[in-house]
Amino acid sequence: MPVKNLFSKYNIPGPRYTSYPTVPFWTEPPSKSEWENEVKFTFQKTNSKEGISIYIHLPFCESLCTYCGCNTRITVNHAVEKMYINAVLKEWALYLELFEEKPRIKELHLGGGTPTFFSPENLQMLIHSILSSATRCPESEFSFEAHPNNTTEEHLKTLYALGFKRISIGVQDFDPVVQEIVNRVQPFEHVKRLTDWSRKIGFTSINFDLIYGLPKQTKAGIITTIEKVSTLLPDRIAFYSYAHIPWIKPGQRKFTEADLPANEEKLELYETGRQMLALKGYEEIGMDHFALPTDSLYHAKIEKHLHRNFMGYNSHSTRLLIGLGVSSISDSWTAFIQNEKKVEDYYKRVDENTLPFFKGHLLSKEDTILRKHILNIMCYGYTSWEQEHEQFETLERTVQELKEFEKDGLLRTEKYGVQILQNGLPFIRNICMAFDARMRNNESNKVRLSQTI
Ligand SMILES: C[S@@+](CC[C@H](N)C(=O)[O-])C[C@H]1O[C@@H](n2cnc3c(N)ncnc32)[C@H](O)[C@@H]1O
Incomplete structure (x- = not known):
């Protein structure tokens, strides 16, 4: 695109x-x-x-x-x-x-x-x-x-x-x-x-x-x-x-x-x-x-x-x-x-x-896991989740959403991980949003945020 x-x-x-x-x-x-x-x-x-x-x-x-x-x-x-x-x-x-x-x-x-x-x-x-x-x-x-x-x-x-x-x-x-x-x-x-x-x-x-x-x-x-x-x-x-x-x-x-x-x-x-x-x-x-x-x-x-x-x-x-x-x-x-x-x-x-x-x-266990992935992406452009994969549904939804970015050439998904590509760097906030279960559950609060780019 x-x-x-x-x-x-x-x-x-x-x-x-x-x-x-x-x-x-x-x-x-x-x-x-x-x-x-x-x-x-x-x-x-x-x-x-x-x-x-x-x-x-x-x-x-x-x-x-x-x-x-x-x-x-x-x-x-x-x-x-x-x-x-x-x-x-x-x-x-x-x-x-x-x-x-x-x-x-x-x-x-x-x-x-x-x-x-x-x-x-x-x-x-x-x-x-x-x-x-x-x-x-x-x-x-x-x-x-x-x-x-x-x-x-x-x-x-x-x-x-x-x-x-x-x-x-x-x-x-x-x-x-x-x-x-x-x-x-x-x-x-x-x-x-x-x-x-x-x-x-x-x-x-x-x-x-x-x-x-x-x-x-x-x-x-x-x-x-x-x-x-x-x-x-x-x-x-x-x-x-x-x-x-x-x-x-x-x-x-x-x-x-x-x-x-x-x-x-x-x-x-x-x-x-x-x-x-x-x-x-x-x-x-x-x-x-x-x-x-x-x-x-x-x-x-x-x-x-x-x-x-x-x-x-x-x-x-x-x-x-x-x-x-x-x-x-x-x-x-x-x-x-x-x-x-x-x-x-x-x-x-x-x-x-x-x-x-x-x-x-107060962070839940799921918050702690998602924070780790978001931190990894923000710091290194990469994260992987093998051990946690089975533990909760959020990551399944995340993986589906990541596929959309992959189609646009912004990242490469692996079996249990994701690597952000050079073209994906300007969209890194959007990619993190795929991990953001709290925001997904409360879409109405999004309007208070600045634009991602
Ligand atoms: C808390 S400010 C302090 C800067 C310091 N008081 C000064 O004036 O030199 C820290 C930085 O946030 C950035 N910043 C402030 N408002 C911003 C905005 N609306 N969008 C993006 N960056 C902003 C600016 O680059 C600023 O230097």
């Missing part, structure tokens, strides 16, 4: 699979004590061997980037910093009460919002307090998201001294027309300055976030953006598909749908970027991600310890991920929970000394 037709066939609402089941399809919420027990159980089992991961959501931004799909709070009042940090530390203290020994931190990530909205002193206070109650695994990885317009050399020095060796820079697109319409004007010089400082200070892995499918984006613009990016040679690149969800993010109504590249144009933007990155020496990692062969993400793929969770792809997995802060998601491997999304609700719950989650999901 011509690519154009494949595009209209498969460009439907679908998840990005940073978890399975994905958030709109969580149906079995844990009670407070159930969640606490799941955390205690996984902590006892895994802390001494693999350690735990921590994600801290820092939601504040000084201005709204209109494409943004993340949980943010726009303000120029920096007095909010201290109050927010105190709440996060209070939440962390609630988790510490559940642990019988010092947590060993394997991964710590500051996401946003804009973590560099916070002053270096306040970030230092936050990280210092967390580390004072924990130890670090020898191979730990600390990372943070940085905005090129407000990250100072002081931020970098402070975070480096606290053990951060990875930085993720929000670039998105260098085209001034695109930057204007998405309200994120940041000259190339700011990104270059931040990259140069990071290298000089000693950061060992620099990631750039780019997005294709933004309003007013053109093929010529993407070519220029990738040319500029490759002069700075970041170790990793996340090349995200723009998720258009104006029914959840009204900021995306600041431009119109007519400003967005049409279906095939969007696929062309992706193909153009992907081919250019390959020529510049980048290896494709799972969905949307690229890395130089010297980067740990590439090694993780080759050595088969690549993992995907709410923070995206990472090179080490821990079974316990504690998400702190507003809207953060935690994963105990046996259950998920999500924190309150409004800052005020989050403060209120933490002040009441309760873990501030408002929804979640």
